[in-house]
Amino acid sequence: MQEKIKALLEEIESLKSQSLQEVEELRIKYISKKGLVGQLFEEFRSLPNEDKRKVGALLNQLKDVAQERINHLRETLSQESKRTPEIDWSRTAYPAPLGTRHPLTLVQEQICSIFARLGFSIAEGPEIEDDWHVFSSLNFAEDHPARDMQDTFFVANAPGTLLRTHTSSVQSRVMSQSEPPIRIICPGRVYRNEAISYRAHCFFHQMEALYIDQNVSFADLKQVLLYFAQEMFGPKTRIRLRPSYFPFTEPSAEMDISCNICSGKGCNFCKHTGWVEILGCGMVDPNVLESCGIDSHKYSGYALGMGIERITNLKYRVKDLRLFSENDQRFLDQFESAH
Numbered sequence: 001m002q003e004k005i006k007a008l009l010e011e012i013e014s015l016k017s018q019s020l021q022e023v024e025e026l027r028i029k030y031i032s033k034k035g036l037v038g039q040l041f042e043e044f045r046s047l048p049n050e051d052k053r054k055v056g057a058l059l060n061q062l063k064d065v066a067q068e069r070i071n072h073l074r075e076t077l078s079q080e081s082k083r084t085p086e087i088d089w090s091r092t093a094y095p096a097p098l099g100t101r102h103p104l105t106l107v108q109e110q111i112c113s114i115f116a117r118l119g120f121s122i123a124e125g126p127e128i129e130d131d132w133h134v135f136s137s138l139n140f141a142e143d144h145p146a147r148d149m150q151d152t153f154f155v156a157n158a159p160g161t162l163l164r165t166h167t168s169s170v171q172s173r174v175m176s177q178s179e180p181p182i183r184i185i186c187p188g189r190v191y192r193n194e195a196i197s198y199r200a201h202c203f204f205h206q207m208e209a210l211y212i213d214q215n216v217s218f219a220d221l222k223q224v225l226l227y228f229a230q231e232m233f234g235p236k237t238r239i240r241l242r243p244s245y246f247p248f249t250e251p252s253a254e255m256d257i258s259c260n261i262c263s264g265k266g267c268n269f270c271k272h273t274g275w276v277e278i279l280g281c282g283m284v285d286p287n288v289l290e291s292c293g294i295d296s297h298k299y300s301g302y303a304l305g306m307g308i309e310r311i312t313n314l315k316y317r318v319k320d321l322r323l324f325s326e327n328d329q330r331f332l333d334q335f336e337s338a339h
């Protein structure tokens with residue numbers, strides 16, 4: 001008898017079922033009056049009295065375990081069926097409002113996709129940088145004013161560590177880690193120690209492009225600039241290059257586009273000149289190539305860098321830079337959603 005009880009206990013403990021119908025069948029098989037457990041109770045009656053105490057305890061335990069197992073199977077199945085209703089009655093009747101993408105993200109994505117079509121791939125670098133990647137490798141003189149505390153945020157108690165002031169630092173990272181041909185764009189956030197006003201902020205965003213290969217010339221740069229300007233601002237856009245100076249390029253230039261607001265006729269936005277400045281560029285200085293381990297006799301290249309806020313201003317006529325970081329929903333809602 002004790003053997004039988006043990007065997008049935010094991011059987012019941014491993015019971016499984018797929019449906020509530022099956023659970024009901026198990027209930028009848030095991031714990032209904034005429035079920036297997038009930039039959040053992042019948043047998044129990046005819047045991048000699050001296051065995052009844054011990055076997056009775058075992059039988060009661062078996063009955064409890066069987067009841068618990070059946071209850072447990074029933075509960076898990078009914079919870080599962082609640083979890084996967086065919087219709088979600090709790091859904092709202094109207095489409096849920098979608099978020100919008102930040103205008104800087106929209107413009108950044110657009111710039112990336114224009115350059116991607118020309119074969120550029122995206123490279124990123126850290127925002128907390130060291131002096132070498134931000135300044136020294138890029139040919140900045142020891143006493144260059146950008147290295148001054150007034151222009152750059154230095155990390156306290158960490159000599160030579162600073163928040164990058166431009167995305168050109170990614171150029172030196174990529175050049176010192178890879179072999180030409182290099183064709184990258186580097187979008188990212190940069191920091192400068194500026195008083196916050198409608199036209200300056202202590203952080204903003206830039207996009208850098210770099211192309212290094214054999215025989216890269218200024219003509220290649222100019223063609224890419226024209227393509228970019230027309231893709232970004234429309235096919236009638238004209239460009240003009242003015243000589244300029246950057247430590248890391250030689251020769252250097254700044255690029256203006258014909259004012260996209262008055263089409264170059266002259267308006268308040270372009271201060272009646274018909275032109276607006278949008279980026280800096282030039283041929284990578286041989287000193288920069290050499291300091292990043294690239295043979296400047298074999299390779300040459302061009303670089304360009306632009307402020308994403310500036311491009312966004314031109315595209316969306318946002319006059320106050322501070323709007324970009326205030327998270328005012330009335331401003332953000334005016335831009336395209338992600339779908």
Ligand code: DAH
Pocket residue numbers: 165166167168208209246249279280281282303304305306
């Ligand atoms: N790094 C410059 C800045 O922050 C922008 C720039 C100018 C980047 C000329 C370039 C370049 O790559 O060639 O003002």
